[in-house]
Amino acid sequence: MTKFRVFISSVQKELENERIAAQEILWTDPFLKNLCDPVLYEFEPASPNDASKECLEEIETCQYFALIIGNQYGYTEGDLSITHLEYRRAKELKLPCFVFIKGTDDTKREPDLRDKLLKEIRSDKLKYKRFANYRELQTELRAALVKQLKADQGVSPTSDEDEIAESTIETASNFGKQATDVSWNQLDVAQVKILVERAEGLSGRQLTKTAMQQCLISRGLLRPDPKTGSLNASGAGVVLLAKDPTAAFPQCRILADAFHGNEPTSKPDDQEDIRQPMPVAIDRALDFVMRNTRHPMRVVGLNRIKLDEYPVEALREALVNAVAHRRYEQDGQKILLRVFSDRVTISSPGLLPSPLKLTDIRKGKYHPCSRNPSIAQGLSFFHRIEERGSGFGRMRDEMLNHGLDRPVLGTQDGYFEVTFYGPGDDLERLKVPVAAGGVLIEPAVEAQLNERQKEMVAMLVNGEMLTSGDCQEKFGIVKDTVNRDFQLLVKLKIAVREGGGRSTRYRLNH
Numbered sequence: 416m417t418k419f420r421v422f423i424s425s426v427q428k429e430l431e432n433e434r435i436a437a438q439e440i441l442w443t444d445p446f447l448k449n450l451c452d453p454v455l456y457e458f459e460p461a462s463p464n465d466a467s468k469e470c471l472e473e474i475e476t477c478q479y480f481a482l483i484i485g486n487q488y489g490y491t492e493g494d495l496s497i498t499h500l501e502y503r504r505a506k507e508l509k510l511p512c513f514v515f516i517k518g519t520d521d522t523k524r525e526p527d528l529r530d531k532l533l534k535e536i537r538s539d540k541l542k543y544k545r546f547a548n549y550r551e552l553q554t555e556l557r558a559a560l561v562k563q564l565k566a567d568q569g570v571s572p573t574s575d576e577d578e579i580a581e582s583t584i585e586t587a588s589n590f591g592k593q594a595t596d597v598s599w600n601q602l603d604v605a606q607v608k609i610l611v612e613r614a615e616g617l618s619g620r621q622l623t624k625t626a627m628q629q630c631l632i633s634r635g636l637l638r639p640d641p642k643t644g645s646l647n648a649s650g651a652g653v654v655l656l657a658k659d660p661t662a663a664f665p666q667c668r669i670l671a672d673a674f675h676g677n678e679p680t681s682k683p684d685d686q687e688d689i690r691q692p693m694p695v696a697i698d699r700a701l702d703f704v705m706r707n708t709r710h711p712m713r714v715v716g717l718n719r720i721k722l723d724e725y726p727v728e729a730l731r732e733a734l735v736n737a738v739a740h741r742r743y744e745q746d747g748q749k750i751l752l753r754v755f756s757d758r759v760t761i762s763s764p765g766l767l768p769s770p771l772k773l774t775d776i777r778k779g780k781y782h783p784c785s786r787n788p789s790i791a792q793g794l795s796f797f798h799r800i801e802e803r804g805s806g807f808g809r810m811r812d813e814m815l816n817h818g819l820d821r822p823v824l825g826t827q828d829g830y831f832e833v834t835f836y837g838p839g840d841d842l843e844r845l846k847v848p849v850a851a852g853g854v855l856i857e858p859a860v861e862a863q864l865n866e867r868q869k870e871m872v873a874m875l876v877n878g879e880m881l882t883s884g885d886c887q888e889k890f891g892i893v894k895d896t897v898n899r900d901f902q903l904l905v906k907l908k909i910a911v912r913e914g915g916g917r918s919t920r921y922r923l924n925h
Contacts, residue, residue: 418452419567421560422474422510424501425483426490433483433517435592435649436549437556439635443788444557444580446572450564451479453633467492471504479563480505481556484516488528499532506539513559514543515552553584582784586768590743591651591789594638597663599628599646602656606692606797607631610655613796631656635789650743651789654693655797661690666746666764669700669734673707673754685754693790694797697734700752704730707754711842722845724837725759729813729822732806733833737763739791740831751830757839762830776807777824812859818846860907867892868900872909875923881910882920 423437434455441453454477456470474480482502489496495503505512514536521529536543544559546552557580565571572580608622611630628646631637636652639645648656653663660667668690672683685707689696708724737750742765751762767773768786785791811821814835823834838844846858856872864872867890874881886897901921904910910921 419450419479419564420452420454420477421479421481422454422456422477422501422505423481423483424498424505426485426487426496426498429485429487429489430483430517432592433485433549433552435635435638436553437481437483438633439587439592439789440553440557440584441560442634443583443785443792444576446576446580447557447560448792450568450570451560467497467500470497471500474501474504474510475508477510479513479560480510481513481559482515483552484514484528484532486518486524486528488525488532491527495531496527499535502532502536511563512541513556513563514541515555516543516545517552518547519545550584550587554581557584579784582768582771583788586784586786587788588742588744588786591649591654591787592635593650594640595648595650595653595663597648597653597657599637599648601658601662602648602652603658603692603695606656606694609694610793610796634793636793649789651787651793654738654743654787654790655793656692658692659690660692664743664746666743666749667693669696669750669752671700671703671752671754673703675756677755677757679753679755693738694794697731697738700734701727701730703752704754704759708759708837709842711845713845713847720847722847724842724845725819725835726813726817729810729817729835730759730761732810732813733761733822733835735794736806736833737761737831739794740768740786741765742786745829748829757837759835759837760832762827762832764830766826766829766831773824773826812857815858815862816846818844818858856909860909863903863907868903871900871904875904875910875921878923880913880920880922 421441423434425434427434438453438455441447441451454473456473480502482498482505484498489498491497492500502512516533521533524533544555546555561572604627607627611622611627612618614634615626615630617626617630628637631648631652632639632646636649636655637646638649640647650664653660654667657663668688671685671687671689672679673685674680675684685703687699687703689699689703691699704725705723705727710721710723713720713722734750734752741750741763742748745764748764750764751760753760753762765786767776768784771784807822807824810833814820814822819838820836823836825832825834861869870890871881871886881901883894883897883901886892886900887894890897901910901912904921905912908924911924913920913922
């Protein structure tokens with residue numbers, strides 16, 4: 416689907432943070448990111464052409480126009496400011512124009528802003544919205560675009576997408592947006608290439624320095640310095656891409672310790688202070704767990720298979736969550752990884768952001784939100800982790816499918832902690848991966864079945880064809896109950912329905 420380009424207009428220096436906030440909501444919102452691209456002129460490639468003229472021409476490539484107004488009228492060309500000229504050009508093109516005004520006290524605004532631009536907007540009878548902070552701006556901009564996209568394309572966000580957006584806007588931190596002194600030359604180019612390849616679909620000769628920089632700028636990971644014009648990483652850019660994130664933020668590291676027993680001691684058997692770009696740091700942390708845990712061999716058919724004591728993907732998910740959702744403002748705290756003889760714990764600074772509750776997460780009944788949406792989105796490109804918030808469910812399934820207990824979620828001393836308990840002395844608990852053959856139904860699927868349904872599955876495995884009448888008689892249940900049983904088995908892809916009416920039968924889904 417072709418994306419709608421949204422031109423973000425404002426006095427650039429005065430409303431720099433608001434412009435970044437508008438850009439962020441378009442790139443990270445679960446609904447808008449698939450439909451819209453933000454256009455901020457200062458982030459467009461350098462050009463020898465007249466900047467003012469080119470800026471107005473850029474609006475011709477856009478489908479929507481968003482104007483953010485503060486107290487300043489801005490640089491003028493003739494009688495009108497550049498921002499005013501942009502507004503007029505959008506009107507000439509008949510673009511839908513969304514206007515957002517910061518604050519309620521119009522007496523503080525420059526006279527030309529009040530007497531020219533605001534007066535014209537009011538005479539155009541354009542409905543504008545006021546906002547007090549960047550969260551309110553993001554909320555109003557999202558609402559305007561959602562309404563317009565429904566009118567233009569007949570598409571609307573799901574209720575889940577709406578709740579995720581609302582929660583994320585409410586809880587998102589300013590950390591990722593902040594400017595830093597970390598320059599382009601201090602970034603890990605190999606990691607930049609990976610992100611750009613996966614985010615933009617570029618490869619080979621397309622991965623020019625300009626193309627890579629433009630990608631990072633458009634995603635809020637790189638920002639032009641308003642004074643010098645040089646390109647520096649944002650907070651999110653440092654976390655994801657700096658060769659050594661701790662040079663700017665000492666808290667951006669993973670402290671890993673391994674202990675021979677099941678309690679911490681003053682002298683770990685192995686330890687590592689991991690301070691690399693976080694996608695690399697996550698892989699290093701996984702390597703640390705692998706070298707400090709057991710890997711028993713299992714014979715399956717004619718093959719000898721090396722098993723891991725813990726499922727790698729469950730650990731990866733927990734580490735990604737720790738990096739993406741921690742509180743980076745707590746600069747004295749780091750992510751803690753501890754490997755004991757009976758468990759692995761991953762502790763992330765900061766408690767759950769409102770409105771998330773520990774009880775709801777444990778039940779799997781929650782709508783996710785991200786404290787650091789730009790970092791979460793960036794990690795999704797590196798680790799192929801979905802941003803839909805089903806991470807805790809995936810951890811649970813990976814552990815169950817591995818033959819282990821569900822991970823334990825809790826809080827301790829201001830940290831959110833995930834604990835993975837291992838098999839202890841019973842290594843036979845560990846399951847052979849499905850890809851190795853010999854496993855019909857994964858434990859995570861089996862956990863969704865009651866005893867009657869498990870017996871029905873056993874009958875299917877033995878080659879029986881089941882009917883509603885047979886099951887009603889065998890189990891002493893009514894027709895509605897057995898129909899619900901069959902619907903679940905089909906949904907879980909265990910059974911396949913054949914025939915119709917009185918001839919309906921169910922067989923094993925091979």
